[in-house]
Structure formats: C-alpha cells, structure tokens
Amino acid sequence: MPTLLHNAFVCTGLAGGFIENGAVLIEGTKIAWVGSLSTLPPQAATTKRKDLGGRVVIPGLINTHAHGGLSMHRGCCDDGDLFQWASALAPHTASLTIEDNRAGCTLAVMEMVRNGITTACDCTRYGAGVFASVASEIGMRSLSGALANSPELRPNGRPNWPLALDETKEAIQVYQGNGLCRFYLGGHSPYSCTPQLLTEVKREADALGLHFVLHVAENRRENEMILAQYGKSPLAWLAELGVLDRRSILAHCVWLDEKDVDILADTGAGVAHNPASNAKLASGIAPVPALRRGGIPVGLGTDSTLSNNCLDLFQEMKLSVLLQRAASLDGMIMGASDAFTMATIEGARVLGWEAEIGSLEAGKEADLVVLSLDHPLGLTAERVLSDIVYHAGPQHVHSVMIAGRTIFEGGCFSMIDEAEIRSAIHKHYQTSEMNKETSDA
Numbered sequence: 001m002p003t004l005l006h007n008a009f010v011c012t013g014l015a016g017g018f019i020e021n022g023a024v025l026i027e028g029t030k031i032a033w034v035g036s037l038s039t040l041p042p043q044a045a046t047t048k049r050k051d052l053g054g055r056v057v058i059p060g061l062i063n064t065h066a067h068g069g070l071s072m073h074r075g076c077c078d079d080g081d082l083f084q085w086a087s088a089l090a091p092h093t094a095s096l097t098i099e100d101n102r103a104g105c106t107l108a109v110m111e112m113v114r115n116g117i118t119t120a121c122d123c124t125r126y127g128a129g130v131f132a133s134v135a136s137e138i139g140m141r142s143l144s145g146a147l148a149n150s151p152e153l154r155p156n157g158r159p160n161w162p163l164a165l166d167e168t169k170e171a172i173q174v175y176q177g178n179g180l181c182r183f184y185l186g187g188h189s190p191y192s193c194t195p196q197l198l199t200e201v202k203r204e205a206d207a208l209g210l211h212f213v214l215h216v217a218e219n220r221r222e223n224e225m226i227l228a229q230y231g232k233s234p235l236a237w238l239a240e241l242g243v244l245d246r247r248s249i250l251a252h253c254v255w256l257d258e259k260d261v262d263i264l265a266d267t268g269a270g271v272a273h274n275p276a277s278n279a280k281l282a283s284g285i286a287p288v289p290a291l292r293r294g295g296i297p298v299g300l301g302t303d304s305t306l307s308n309n310c311l312d313l314f315q316e317m318k319l320s321v322l323l324q325r326a327a328s329l330d331g332m333i334m335g336a337s338d339a340f341t342m343a344t345i346e347g348a349r350v351l352g353w354e355a356e357i358g359s360l361e362a363g364k365e366a367d368l369v370v371l372s373l374d375h376p377l378g379l380t381a382e383r384v385l386s387d388i389v390y391h392a393g394p395q396h397v398h399s400v401m402i403a404g405r406t407i408f409e410g411g412c413f414s415m416i417d418e419a420e421i422r423s424a425i426h427k428h429y430q431t432s433e434m435n436k437e438t439s440d441a
C-alpha cells in the first residue's frame with residue numbers, strides 16, 4: 001500500500017526545491033509524488049499516512065568514496081602524510097582476511113546509515129562483493145568493487161588481478177538483481193598500477209558496462225613521481241592511456257593544473273572529493289570551485305576511518321566550504337547549496353546513478369533521510385539549508401528510508417540486530433591476526 005509522509009519540510013535537492021508543509025508519496029521502492037500537502041493528488045487521499053511532526057526530509061546522502069573494510073583500524077595511524085601513512089598502515093592490513101573485511105564493512109555501513117548516508121561507493125583490494133553483501137543485508141544502496149594494483153609497485157602488495165575481475169563478475173550474478181547494488185572495476189592509482197594493468201582493467205570495465213574507479217593526483221609527490229616517470233601530470237597521463245571518460249570516478253584530484261581541469265571537462269569524468277581525508281593526510285585542498293565551474297561533476301566522500309576518522313557527510317559538507325574559504329580568503333567562493341548539491345544529486349551524477357537517486361522527484365527511488373531540525377526562529381528554506389550544512393550531524397538523523405523501506409528509525413535498524421552483530425564483531429576482532437599485528441606494532 002502506498003505511504004504518504006506528511007507534515008514535513010521537504011528539501012527535494014533541486015534548485016529552489018524547499019516545500020513547507022510538504023509531503024512525499026511512496027509507492028513500492030519509488031517516489032510517486034512530492035509536493036505541498038494542499039496540492040495532494042486525489043489518488044493519495046486513501047493511502048497509509050505517516051506524520052513526520054514537522055521534521056525535515058532530504059534526499060539520502062551519497063558517499064562517493066569509502067573503504068569500509070578498513071573500519072576496524074580506526075585511529076591506528078593518525079599521523080603522517082599520505083605516503084608515511086600508507087607505509088605505517090601496510091603491516092596492519094597485510095593479513096586482512098575476507099572475514100576482517102566483512103566485519104569492517106558491517107561497521108562502516110551501520111555508521112553510514114546512522115549518519116544519513118543511503119548510497120556509498122566502496123573500495124577494497126580483495127572481496128569485491130563483500131560491501132554489497134553487507135549493505136544489502138542492512139538495506140543500504142552500494143556501488144562496490146575492488147581496486148587492482150601491481151604488487152611490485154606497492155608496499156606489501158599482493159596480486160589481486162584478475163582475481164578482482166572474477167570476484168566482481170560473481171558478485172554481479174549474486175547481488176545485482178536485488179535492486180540495491182551496482183558494481184565497478186577499478187585500479188588503485190597511476191603510481192601503483194602499471195599502464196598495462198590500467199588499460200586492461202578499463203577495457204574489462206567497458207566490456208561489462210561498468211564504471212572505472214581510480215585514486216588520482218592525491219598528493220604532490222604522486223604528481224612528481226608520474227612526471228618523472230611519464231613526463232606528464234597524472235591526469236594527462238591517464239587521458240593518453242585512454243582510461244578517462246564519463247564512466248570514470250576519480251577520487252581526490254587535489255593536485256590539478258588548468259590543463260588537468262580541461263582534461264576532466266573534455267572526458268566527462270567525475271570527481272570524488274574527500275576534504276577531511278585530504279586535510280588529515282596533509283594532501284591539500286582540491287580545486288573544487290574550478291572543477292564545478294568547468295561543469296565537472298563533484299561528489300563528496302568520506303574515504304576510510306583510517307584517514308578521516310568519521311563516515312559523516314555532514315562534516316564533509318561543512319569542511320568542503322570552510323576549507324575553500326580559508327584557503328582563498330574569499331567568503332563567497334562556495335556556499336551551503338554547493339555542499340548540499342555535492343552530497344546529493346551531484347554525487348549521484350559522479351556515480352552515474354542520477355536518473356534513479358540523488359533528489360526527491362516522482363519516479364526516482366525513495367531514498368530519503370528525515371532530520372529532526374528545529375530552528376529557534378522557525379524553519380525557512382535559508383535556515384534549513386544553513387542548518388543541514390553548518391549545524392546538523394548524525395544526532396539529527398531521525399530515520400532513513402532506502403528504496404521505500406525504513407531501515408533505520410529512532411536509533412534502531414529494522415533489518416538487523418545491531419547488538420548481536422557488534423558483539424560478533426568484537427569477538428572476531430579479539431581473535432583476528434590483524435589485531436595481534438596492531439597490538440604488536
């Protein structure tokens with residue numbers, strides 16, 4: 001039976017889309033209608049009704065870059081730049097098993113949902129289907145896959161190609177039919193993959209009609225390495241290899257020059273911007289205003305709990321604006337609507353999922369978050385947008401609906417027993433090889 005969510009302040013995520021005394025009609029997994037209660041279509045008159053008590057409804061937040069499987073390592077390597085951090089981290093992840101990955105992904109998905117994230121693009125080295133499996137059990141939407149690497153180019157590298165391809169094909173068979181999962185093929189980065197590997201992964205991704213994920217231009221030293229090796233910037237090098245197009249999702253893109261921005265605009269690739277991770281690993285601040293001026297889709301990402309350490313897009317929205325203003329001394333360079341757009345519809349565009357998710361519109365999937373926001377002066381479009389980006393946090397998340405199903409409400413998950421799962425994860429962690437290495441380090 002269709003359900004009408006009413007008595008809500010609805011933010012559709014589209015320009016000017018703020019509806020006081022709004023309502024959302026849900027039919028099956030989709031949104032059938034959104035609007036002001038006074039314009040409710042006649043067929044909605046007899047539906048089941050849910051009073052949201054004046055709360056705010058926003059599109060589900062979209063995390064364009066995460067590494068859920070590393071969640072058990074939160075806080076184990078908090079200092080150093082990207083390369084110091086990666087070296088310090090290597091011994092802790094060397095023996096990571098699929099079970100460790102599953103436990104980490106479970107913690108990550110629960111944290112993301114609590115924080116109003118309804119879709120995440122997750123990266124791992126092994127177990128391309130693990131995040132999809134866990135997310136499906138909890139009811140979250142995912143774009144999952146594994147990043148291939150060339151073992152000789154990484155500390156403690158182990159080969160994971162063509163294993164990642166086989167795992168991804170298997171995961172597609174098992175999970176893609178459930179309506180919540182999509183998959184990609186990826187490479188770790190231009191400095192940890194040979195050109196042969198990058199082009200092979202991209203070719204296989206194209207053959208399967210999948211997106212291609214890569215970390216690019218994250219740290220200045222990466223650009224120096226690629227320049228020394230190939231005589232070009234990472235972006236120019238990847239464009240020459242022919243691996244950039246509309247189905248490329250590039251994480252970070254911090255160190256870009258004007259030509260690189262043009263390359264991104266020409267190829268149609270999207271960017272996953274991770275402001276907290278880039279700041280914590282002393283990588284820098286991505287040129288987001290220039291990217292967006294060039295029409296390049298930019299979404300927000302949390303990266304992992306090792307480099308952040310929260311999977312919280314409210315923080316990323318706020319930081320994305322504050323860092324640009326602090327660096328440019330220009331208080332108008334970016335605002336709340338830019339951040340909200342990146343966390344919703346533009347993030348969906350980066351993942352190639354904008355026809356189905358990212359905004360509250362009739363015909364789209366019913367992925368939405370209900371926030372308990374209460375402004376002392378009353379709710380208006382300006383105050384709600386300001387609160388979402390500069391004031392709100394996980395403590396304001398009242399409930400989360402994905403594909404028309406309420407999977408989290410009032411602090412509880414509807415499809416899983418959180419206490420039981422947490423207890424099993426703690427038990428697993430106490431006996432895992434990884435934990436021994438962490439405590440020995």
Ligand SMILES: [Zn+2]
Pocket residue numbers: 065066067123215251303304
């Ligand atoms: Zn990453």
